[in-house]
Amino acid sequence: MSATELERMEALLRGDVPRTAAEVRRSALIGELRGGTLRAPDALRARALADRPEPARRPRPSWKLAFVVVPAALAVAVGAALVHGLTRPANNEQSASFGTVAPKTKAAADQQALRSAAAPSVAGTSGRLTHTDASITVAVPDTDDLRDATNEATRIATSLGGFAQSVEYRTPAEGGGASYLELRIPAQNVQRALAQLAGLGTLVSQDVSVKDLQHDLAVQSEQIAQLRRRVAALKEALQSSALPEAQRVLLQIKLAEAKRALAQRLNARKGTLAAGATSRVSLVINTEKAGAVPAQRSRIDRMLHSALEFLAVEGIVALYALIVVSPLLVVGVVVWWLARLRRRRDEHRLLAA
Amino acid sequence: MKDVTATSLEATPALTGRPAFEAVAAEQLDSVYRYLVFLTGDRTVAEDLTAETFEKAFRSWRRYDPRRSAPRTWLCQIGRTVAIDWFRAEARRRKREETYSRDLEQSEDLVDGLPGPLQQALRQLSPAEREVVALRILLELDGPAAARVLGISHTACSTRLSRALKRLEEMIDDVGD
Numbered sequence: 001m002s003a004t005e006l007e008r009m010e011a012l013l014r015g016d017v018p019r020t021a022a023e024v025r026r027s028a029l030i031g032e033l034r035g036g037t038l039r040a041p042d043a044l045r046a047r048a049l050a051d052r053p054e055p056a057r058r059p060r061p062s063w064k065l066a067f068v069v070v071p072a073a074l075a076v077a078v079g080a081a082l083v084h085g086l087t088r089p090a091n092n093e094q095s096a097s098f099g100t101v102a103p104k105t106k107a108a109a110d111q112q113a114l115r116s117a118a119a120p121s122v123a124g125t126s127g128r129l130t131h132t133d134a135s136i137t138v139a140v141p142d143t144d145d146l147r148d149a150t151n152e153a154t155r156i157a158t159s160l161g162g163f164a165q166s167v168e169y170r171t172p173a174e175g176g177g178a179s180y181l182e183l184r185i186p187a188q189n190v191q192r193a194l195a196q197l198a199g200l201g202t203l204v205s206q207d208v209s210v211k212d213l214q215h216d217l218a219v220q221s222e223q224i225a226q227l228r229r230r231v232a233a234l235k236e237a238l239q240s241s242a243l244p245e246a247q248r249v250l251l252q253i254k255l256a257e258a259k260r261a262l263a264q265r266l267n268a269r270k271g272t273l274a275a276g277a278t279s280r281v282s283l284v285i286n287t288e289k290a291g292a293v294p295a296q297r298s299r300i301d302r303m304l305h306s307a308l309e310f311l312a313v314e315g316i317v318a319l320y321a322l323i324v325v326s327p328l329l330v331v332g333v334v335v336w337w338l339a340r341l342r343r344r345r346d347e348h349r350l351l352a353a
Numbered sequence: 354m355k356d357v358t359a360t361s362l363e364a365t366p367a368l369t370g371r372p373a374f375e376a377v378a379a380e381q382l383d384s385v386y387r388y389l390v391f392l393t394g395d396r397t398v399a400e401d402l403t404a405e406t407f408e409k410a411f412r413s414w415r416r417y418d419p420r421r422s423a424p425r426t427w428l429c430q431i432g433r434t435v436a437i438d439w440f441r442a443e444a445r446r447r448k449r450e451e452t453y454s455r456d457l458e459q460s461e462d463l464v465d466g467l468p469g470p471l472q473q474a475l476r477q478l479s480p481a482e483r484e485v486v487a488l489r490i491l492l493e494l495d496g497p498a499a500a501r502v503l504g505i506s507h508t509a510c511s512t513r514l515s516r517a518l519k520r521l522e523e524m525i526d527d528v529g530d
Contacts, residue, residue: 006511009518010496013489026518029525032471036464040386044400048407049378344504350440351392351481353388 077353084308132279134208140202149200150179160189181283220269227262377424391487406432426498443492474524481519
């Protein structure tokens, strides 16, 4: 069927004048078809136009609702982020001001807070086996002081019965510098060590964590005692001459297992005692240029930062949900499309018959 | 004939920007009936289907959007859905009974006032061919509207109509010979 033929047919339908004999004939056919009369019978008219009760109005969600729902969801997300931002900095401020007593300046207050914060966690552990893990950052004016402070830190560790496990000293050409020290200090001297190390320069940060090892030690000691009793009992049983050979072999296997377990527990207890005997102190010494104390951000900055972080988390959750849902959507669309195709074919077959 | 404007579903058509259902139904009833007569080839069936079409249309009148299609197009779409359901049911029935009792009723003219050979030729067309003739020629829907009712492209609709007319011409010739 050519395009011209179709165009001419459309023209004839619009009432265009026929140009050829075939078109005259087709035009006549169209005229005949249009000349026929077919009116709906009165019975049908009465039936189709009869009074009907008004159908119950069922509210249907409109696609226009998306214009309300989407901005509302976004507003809720942003609102939640702002609320999170408003509440979180307040908590941080509360924890930062712990231990400060009538500070004259903010820097002095920070120093005092940092120095006093470590004291209770270490002092309160006497009489029990504990492991102390501390990290201190101090700032010194220049690289000369950095070198001196590094040497002094090593000397402090040695003088208190400990040692420097590693020392890393960096002074880049562009200025500034830092040294990183891993110190091992006897547990009984850790508080003195922390106090002396904090005095090497301006204290920037101090973090002390104390883990109680007493329970671990008690459990390990109890297990060792049990295993020792088991080993003794097995040895005694094996000394009996009336023991059948098969039973003897079995007991020997059990004895070997008990000995191995005992050795493991003894090693573990040794490790626990060693951990309790020495404390680990990570010391970072910065020159003030390289490791300047970051300026305290304003409340609004912190709030915005926190809100943005929260928004990012919301975005990640939304993205995750999209990734999970999108394959299902694709499957749904394919199923819908196949069903539509099948329905179309079915209709075509029905009407072509 | 009842007064179709007595109970208006749309109390304030001027405000909503569309006519009352009763007015549309009264205006389009003949068109829908004609379309369904052509599609089914049976006046009795077409009457039932027309009534069902208007019943459905009444129920979904609130969802009708005059900006998307003319009332006639919308009603023909509903009519077609109703008719296809009927065709499906008939196909199942025929399969079950392996007879087609409607053959006896097909002696009735499809349209009054048409010459005998044309009536006979119309009967020999398939429902798909008859429905495109009805939509484009009897109901005078334009190409896009008819294509929308049939769920096919405008070109496919024109091609189907052209083939149907050609078949009609050939069958009229055969009867004449």
